[in-house]
Amino acid sequence: xxxxxxxxxxxxxxxxxxxxxxxxxxxxxxxxxxxxxxxxxxxxxxxxxxxxxxxxxxxxxxxxxxxxxxxxxxxxxxxxxxxxxxxxxxxxxxxxxxxxxxxxxxxxxxxxxxxxxxxxxxxxxxxxxxxxxxxxxxxxxxxxxxxxxxxxxxxxxxxxxxxxxxxxxxxxxxxxxxxxxxxxxxxxxxxxxxxxxxxxxxxxxxxxxxxxxxxxxxxxxxxxxxxxxxxxxxxxxxxxxxxxxxxxxxxxxxxxxxxxxxxxxxxxxxxxxxxxxxxxxxxxxxxxxxxxxxxxxxxxxxxxxxxxxxxxxxxxxxxxxxxxxxxxxxxxxxxxxxxxxxxxxxxxxxxxxxxxxxxxxxxxxxxxxxxxxxxxxxxxxxxxxxxxxxxxxxxxxxxxxxxxxxxxxxxxxxxxxxxxxxxxxxxxxxxxxxxxxxxxxxxxxxxxxxxxxxxxxxxxxxxxxxxxxxxxxxxxxxxxxxxxxxxxxxxxxxxxxxxxxxxxxxxxxxxxxxxxxxxxxxxxxxxxxxxxxxxxxxxxxxxxxxxxxxxxxxxxxxxxxxxxxxxxxxxxxxxxxxxxxxxxxxxxxxxxxxxxxxxxxxxx
Ligand code: NAP
Numbered sequence: 379x380x381x382x383x384x385x386x387x388x389x390x391x392x393x394x395x396x397x398x399x400x401x402x403x404x405x406x407x408x409x410x411x412x413x414x415x416x417x418x419x420x421x422x423x424x425x426x427x428x429x430x431x432x433x434x435x436x437x438x439x440x441x442x443x444x445x446x447x448x449x450x451x452x453x454x455x456x457x458x459x460x461x462x463x464x465x466x467x468x469x470x471x472x473x474x475x476x477x478x479x480x481x482x483x484x485x486x487x488x489x490x491x492x493x494x495x496x497x498x499x500x501x502x503x504x505x506x507x508x509x510x511x512x513x514x515x516x517x518x519x520x521x522x523x524x525x526x527x528x529x530x531x532x533x534x535x536x537x538x539x540x541x542x543x544x545x546x547x548x549x550x551x552x553x554x555x556x557x558x559x560x561x562x563x564x565x566x567x568x569x570x571x572x573x574x575x576x577x578x579x580x581x582x583x584x585x586x587x588x589x590x591x592x593x594x595x596x597x598x599x600x601x602x603x604x605x606x607x608x609x610x611x612x613x614x615x616x617x618x619x620x621x622x623x624x625x626x627x628x629x630x631x632x633x634x635x636x637x638x639x640x641x642x643x644x645x646x647x648x649x650x651x652x653x654x655x656x657x658x659x660x661x662x663x664x665x666x667x668x669x670x671x672x673x674x675x676x677x678x679x680x681x682x683x684x685x686x687x688x689x690x691x692x693x694x695x696x697x698x699x700x701x702x703x704x705x706x707x708x709x710x711x712x713x714x715x716x717x718x719x720x721x722x723x724x725x726x727x728x729x730x731x732x733x734x735x736x737x738x739x740x741x742x743x744x745x746x747x748x749x750x751x752x753x754x755x756x757x758x759x760x761x762x763x764x765x766x767x768x769x770x771x772x773x774x775x776x777x778x779x780x781x782x783x784x785x786x787x788x789x790x791x792x793x794x795x796x797x798x799x800x801x802x803x804x805x806x807x808x809x810x811x812x813x814x815x816x817x818x819x820x821x822x823x824x825x826x827x828x829x830x831x832x833x834x835x836x837x838x839x840x841x842x843x844x845x846x847x848x849x850x851x852x853x854x855x856x857x858x859x860x861x862x863x864x865x866x867x868x869x870x871x872x873x874x875x876x877x878x879x880x881x882x883x884x885x886x887x888x889x890x891x892x893x894x895x896x897x898x899x900x901x902x903x904x905x906x907x908x909x910x911x912x913x914x915x916x917x918x919x920x921x922x923x924x925x926x927x928x929x930x931x932x933x934x935x936x937x938x939x940x941x942x943x944x945x946x947x948x949x950x951x952x953x954x955x956x957x958x959x960x961x962x963x964x965x966x967x968x969x970x971x972x973x974x975x976x977x978x979x980x981x982x
Contacts, residue, residue, distance in 0.1 A: 442589070442592060444472065444474075445481075446473060446476070446495065447477075447478050447481050447511065448478060448495045448508075449496040449504055449511065450496075452771055452823075456477070456824075458574050458578065459475060460475065461578060462578050466585060469586060471582075471585055471589055477826075478510070479507045481511060489523075489526055490588075491560065492528040492529075492552075493528070493585075494528070494545075496508055498533065498540060498542050498545060499938060500540075500939055501538070502538075502543040504544045506979055507827055509969075510973060523556050526552070526555075526557035527584075528558070528559065528560055529560040529561040529581050530549040530552070530563050531577050532546060532563060532565050532566065533545065535568055536567045536708040536709065537705075537707060537740065539735075541567075541708075542565045545563060560584040567707060567708075568768055569766045569768060611822075612649065613649070615769060615823070618769075619645070619819070620817040620818065621648070621785070621817065621818050622643065622644040622815060622816070623642075625640065625642035625814070626641055626809070626812055626813075627641075628640075629788075630878050631878075633877060634877035635874065636791070636878070638845060639809065642776075642784050642786050643784065643785050643818065645783050650822050652774055652778065652824075654852035654853050655829050655849055657771040658772050658774050658822060659769040659820060659822070660769055660809065660818060660820050661820075662769075664804055664808075665804075665808070668703055668745060669697045672703060675745065675748045676755050678693060679757075680693050680694030682757050684696055685758070686762055699767065701767055702765040702804075703743065703744045703745065704743050704803060704804040705804075706738070706747060711727065713763040714747055714753060715727060722751075744764070745799075746796070771823050773787075773846075775852055776851065776855060777852045777856035777859055780856075786851070786852075788845045789810075791803070791806045827980075828935075828980045830862075831931045833864075834862035835862075836864045836929055837867070838867070839922065839925060841911055841915070841933065842869070842936055843941055844871070844872055844937065846937065847870050847935070849980060850868055853933070854888055865925075867897075867898075868894060868896070869899075870897070871899065873902050874901055874903055875899070885897055910941070912945050913948075916951065916952055919951075922952060923953060923957055926976075932971065932976060933978050934946075934977075934978075934980070949977075
């Protein structure tokens with residue numbers, strides 16, 4: 379959630395109101411209603427200090443419950459934290475679940491059982507919603523925690539050198555502050571559940587032991603949000619809905635730099651719901667040609683039956699539907715190096731070669747490795763060594779209020795030549811190859827951090843180059859459908875105006891109808907020098923700063939490694955220039971926007 383009223387709340391000092399807004403931001407409507415009644419009761423008794431013991435506050439004291447804190451960028455940490463909280467609750471344990479940026483930091487010293495589930499972004503950064511929590515723990519204000527028992531589940535991607543760096547850092551720091559591990563740090567790779575499932579089981583067992591040995595009391599569970607409620611639809615990540623493909627349309631010119639597709643899928647009869655800002659998870663399948671190439675290079679029989687993890691199917695089905703073939707990961711390189719007895723590959727795995735290994739992981743698919751370093755694999759060993767296939771998440775590009783039972787996506791089809799062969803992205807090529815009427819397994823992945831302001835009089839600024847524009851199509855549709863009175867400003871960029879202007883006609887129509895108020899474009903390759911969206915931000919700095927001062931919400935979607943960082947730097951520059959601040963103050967201003975939920979990013 380993001381939208382609470384303007385800052386500062388008049389009767390409160392600025393820092394108090396900022397903290398209050400941060401806490402309110404995490405509450406669902408039921409919690410907000412409860413709080414309003416509670417505050418009114420306090421006020422009518424003339425008791426304005428919430429430090430007084432509150433008769434209505436029936437939560438167990440912090441010392442007797444497990445607190446689960448999560449920091450999540452793409453939703454995996456959130457999903458696992460929710461699962462832990464749900465299972466702890468079902469087991470009768472006292473538990474509360476909090477998103478890292480809604481966690482009242484001063485409560486940390488009172489915690490006795492803590493589980494942290496946190497991901498690491500590309501270069502070793504925390505997820506946006508956990509920046510403040512990570513800084514607080516790392517900093518001097520973090521309290522000593524001799525009475526705390528804790529455990530950390532770190533999520534990451536082993537193709538980056540800083541694999542699980544944030545989780546590792548928190549795990550070490552909590553120990554340094556005197557806390558004791560409830561269980562060992564879990565380090566989960568992209569096949570998250572391989573590590574997460576046993577970690578969850580271990581954590582539940584340890585917490586059960588600890589709470590059993592405490593003074594017996596009825597377990598009282600008051601999650602800050604209704605997270606423990608079952609999902610509204612029966613269709614989930616594990617049990618996806620087979621959505622019918624209605625439209626598969628290329629929206630870049632034939633001679634465009636990229637083949638970008640607009641997809642429309644039917645959710646009719648699924649009960650699946652989504653909000654603008656959410657993502658659609660899609661379970662892809664590997665191309666039969668790629669599966670054949672793998673079988674051929676290893677001289678394996680695709681019809682051979684392989685049993686693994688309690689499931690039995692032909693090898694061809696394992697490779698087609700259940701294993702990653704287009705993304706290479708470190709553990710498979712290590713297994714293949716041993717299998718191929720390759721000194722060269724083994725050297726690449728040395729700690730001082732992380733950069734070279736990273737380059738190999740980015741440039742090679744599994745088939746490239748098999749071709750370059752021949753080895754003998756047994757079918758069952760191969761299935762065990764390859765990573766389970768994971769769903770791909772795409773930002774939803776539509777609003778239900780306009781499209782009803784449909785969901786729209788904007789996806790760049792990945793296809794390139796390398797090592798003498800054509801290569802394809804698993805999901806994008808599979809989606810693009812879909813005929814009308816095909817059925818695709820999908821689920822909705824909520825993204826509560828990327829929401830339109832609740833107060834529709836607020837202005838919104840949307841920065842989405844390339845396919846990063848997807849959620850903003852949904853935002854503009856939604857604001858038009860609800861008749862929001864705030865203004866909408868879009869910054870979009872792509873290589874060429876005449877080939878890559880995604881949804882050009884729609885934006886022009888929206889400008890005409892008044893559902894889009896400003897559109898600034900950066901076509902990078904239409905002139906000798908590159909022009910990117912951040913240049914447009916700088917050029918419009920004065921107005922943009924005025925919008926922000928006026929309470930606007932800012933959104934960035936797209937590439938995390940370069941664009942999002944450059945846009946962030948441009949924001950700090952323009953706040954410094956037009957707000958008359960030095961860089962440090964300007965950076966604080968931008969951080970404060972983030973903490974108030976007025977600067978949200980959906981980037982990877
Ligand atoms: P792209 O590669 O991001 O390129 C779009 C435009 O941005 C091009 O004009 C490109 O210029 C320009 N650009 C390159 N470097 C930039 C920089 N440092 N700052 C600003 N602009 C820069 O577009 P795409 O191929 O559509 O890919 C979009 C990216 O967003 C992908 O990485 C995708 O994975 C990600 N994405 C993420 C989400 C999400 O997190 N929910 C959703 C959609 C897309 P030149 O190429 O001419 O240099």
